[in-house]
Amino acid sequence: MQKFVAFLFMFLFVGSSISSSYGAELDENYSFETNGRATGVDITVSNVSFSYTTGNDESRYRMFSSNYPVFGFNRPAELYVVDAVVNVPIQVDVLIENVGTAASGVVDVNIKVLHNEYALFEMINETVQMGSLNGGDSNSVSKIFTPTYAGNHTLVIHSTSTVTDDKPQNDEYLGSFTVASSYLNCDDLTGWNVGTQWGLSSDSALSMGSSCHIGNGQFSTYTNNLATSLITPVMDMSDAVSNPTRTNGLSFYYTGKRSGRRCFED
Secondary structure (H helix, E strand, C coil), X not given: CHHHHHHHHHHHHHHHHHHHHHHHHHHHHHHHHXXXXXXXXXXXXXXXXXXXXXXXXXXXXXXXXXXXXXXXXXXXXXCCCECEECCCCEEEEEEEEECCCCCCCCEEEEEEEEECCCCCCEEEEEEEEECCCCCCCEEEEEEEECCCCCEEEEEEEEEEECCCCCCXXXXXXXXXXXXXXXXXXXXXXXXXXXXXXXXXXXXXXCCCCCEEXXXXXXXXXXXXXXXXXXXXXXXXXXXCCCCCCCCCCCCCCCCCCCCCCCCCCC
C-alpha cells in the first residue's frame, strides 16, 4: 500500500512537471506565431476638417467657423466658435495615413455624429471607401451632410482596412462637432431694434460686404453723452431637453476704437 501511494505521488509530480514544460513551450510558440502574423499595416486618422459647400455659405459663415484658412482675413486657426450651422450643408474631409510599411488594401472610413443629449442617437452614420494605401502614404475622403440639430455633438471617425491592422487602437478619431442654431452677420437690419446713429457700413465689414456700424465711417463724430443701443432680433433660447448637459451659448465679435469716455458695453 505504501509503495502504491509513493508511486501515485511521483506520477502526479512528474505529470505536473511535464504539463508546465509543455505550457511554456505553447506560450513560446504562441508568441512566435503572434509576431509572425504582423502585417506591416498601421492605418490612422491623422486630420479632420470642415468646409462649406457653396461660395455663398462660405461667405456668410466662414469667419467664425472652424474652416481654415479664411481668405483675406488673418485669424488664428484655433479662433472659431462653431463647425457648422443648422440646416446648412457642410463637408467633412478626413485624412487617412498608413504609417506602416505594407499596403493596406481597401479602407472603409465610417463617419458618425452622435447627439450628446440623447443616448444612441446617431445624427449621421455614413461609410466612405478609399483605395489601398501603400506604407507611408496618405489620402483623404470627403462626405457632405446637413446637420439638422443645433448644439454640441460628438464626431466619431473609424477607419478599417481589409488587411489586418497591427495597431487597431489608433484607428479611431473622437472629436467635438458644434452646430450653430443662428449665425448673424449683422449685414441686414431687418428685425433688429436700431438705436440712434446705428446703421450699415462697408468700412467695418467682416463678411457679406457690410456690417452694423455706429456713425458714418472711420471719420465719424458722435454727440456728447450719446447712449444708444443695437438690439438683435428675438432668439428662441428654449431647450428641447429637460436637463441638458450643456445649455445655450452666445458668442459675438465687435471692434472699434475707444477715445476718451466713449466705449462699448455688452
